[in-house]
Amino acid sequence: MDLMVGDTRTLSARALGNEFILQELAQLRDELIQQVFDHPFLVQCRAASMPIDRLKSFLVQQGKYSRYFTRYICQLMSHLEGDEDILAVFENLFEELGFGEVAEPTHSAIYREMLCSFDLNLEAHATLPSTQHLIDTMMNFCKQPNGIYGLSALCQGAEAIVPHLYSDIVTGFSGQGVAAERLRFFTLHIECDDGHADTLLAILSRLVIEKPTRFEIVRHAAVMMIKARLEFLDKL
Template sequence: MYQRITEEYVERLRSHPFVQRCRDGSITDRELNIFLTQHAKYSAYFTRYLCALIANLHDAGDVMRLAENLAEELGFGEEGGEPHARIFARMIEQFGIDLQQAPLFDSTQKLISTTFHYCKQPDPAYGLGALCLGAEAIVPALYSDIISGFEANGIAPERLHFFRIHVECDDDHADTMREILQRLQQDNPQGEERMLEGAQAMIAARLAFFDGVMEGARQ
């Protein structure tokens, strides 16, 4: 079931004009820079989304497993490495983007608020649906298309390291959450409806986010 749902959500996102134009190489520098700016504002809270979700998990083992994902984001995983937030910040700097001067779009704020809303719910099925099926599981396919857009605009592969590492590693993060979801669903079949609510709300908010990026580029 989870694979089918993920494929459906990926298809919906890849059908958005912004992502389509990344994939076919017709996307503009301006659109990509605005995307980076707004995505940076959304992703700046990622570890806090994860902390909010962890706080509502009932099983200590699940807490430890997602804490490992959190440690990896912070650069304290088994393999160490640089925190993902720092890698993203360096990429933003290389593109000459000043986040302090850039406005926060309403659609970006809606994506942030939606993520927090579901991750903070006492029933973790909401947050797992939002953060797993609505965010982590769709990242490899989505970022692959976005990488194509940057490359079509002459951006060297080494400048896209942040996106590449997430294409490679976020399947593991999503798998961890899926396993937790599967067990929760076995214990409480009614949790499926809550899981899907969180996931669908996130996909809708992300589609609106892309609308905001394209609208911002036209101004």
Template sequence: MLDQVLPHEAAAVSRIGAISDLWSDLFPLGLLDELRAHPFLAACRNHTISEEALQQFLVQHQYYSRHFTRYLCAMMASLPSTDDVRELSKNLVEETGLDTPGGITHADLYLKSLKLLGVRSGSRPAAPETLKLIDSMYRYCRSEDVLDGLSALCLGAEAIVPIIYGAVIEGFKHFGATPEALHYFVLHVEEDEDHAIVMRKILDRLLAERPYRLSKVQAIAQEIVKDRMEMFDAVLLQGQAS
């Protein structure tokens, strides 16, 4: 449980490319290692990734990530506690840029990164694997069982951001990307585990009431992470074909 792992929330800040031990009990054994070792992420980290594959990733990831606020709203609709809705609304406020005067949405921040990295939005069609990931996220976030959406968003999206974005940042740095161009990714590495911790607290309460449901949480985490790795497979394949 969360209070057994961390003395306070500030201790949960992850280093780029790594996630804290906070999540180890919720993911199936070996799944995070498999994600970290995926050929796309490994190639980003060791600087053997092609620029075309990185550009493919940017386009495919935008198809997925531009739905994020909708995933979140759909999941929040099933939360039984208004206090939980309020806590998760802070994530929504950040995503929409309402947390700072004159702030811009994270979707617009992503578009800015695309432009600075020389990639046009929608310049490649959405891969079937990307559409599968989007469908899986909507299916779970729209479920009447809030455990489904929490598992998909907390474990399949927010908690794994340092592993994915940390590698992507390294890949783009190899090609001379500026800090401004990578701001979107660095920002989410800094913020997303905090969002995941809020969801983790809700998951902990639900699992305290019904511990046997942990197997369902882990199954959903595995499905979403596997779907994401299939999207990475498609990114590499298209990167090689171009």
């Protein structure tokens, strides 16, 4: 009987510890989303007063960052240990390549189509140093032998903010009279990236619960990614 009581207390304490870790991860995510939300570029987008030229600059520089997305995911998958985790992340890549529940063009093709509608070509514009820093920061985290670095960068530092970031960008374009139909890449990711973030967060949560000291890695990678993202927005 005593053994059963002791086991119950241990399980209860463990459950409380797990709940605390999940709360910490959620709080970190919310804090980072808020930092991006408060950036002057997005504030101006929500006010529908962002000049179209700066919005086009976002399209170009974001396109330069986004075209490496499949490579970020592939690098991350090569450093994940569990087959189930690899398959879960691969589902994100599968959608990125246009092989979701409904067959459609690749996301990179959708982005190119969007750029063409604004007479924009990535190769005709220089990659800003802040954009290159954002690319390098993500790639470096995804290349780390310990997969939790890449998971943290992609989840808390990127996928979690995408629906909020892109919603504001769509609002900014709407304020300049641009129809949402021309921004299909953004509207598509507003709808699907919450699911992508949830997939990555589930893996991340389990890894941190297994070893709570990993939370500091999560915080470091996520904070560095958001810092790079804010610098990216600063320079547009």
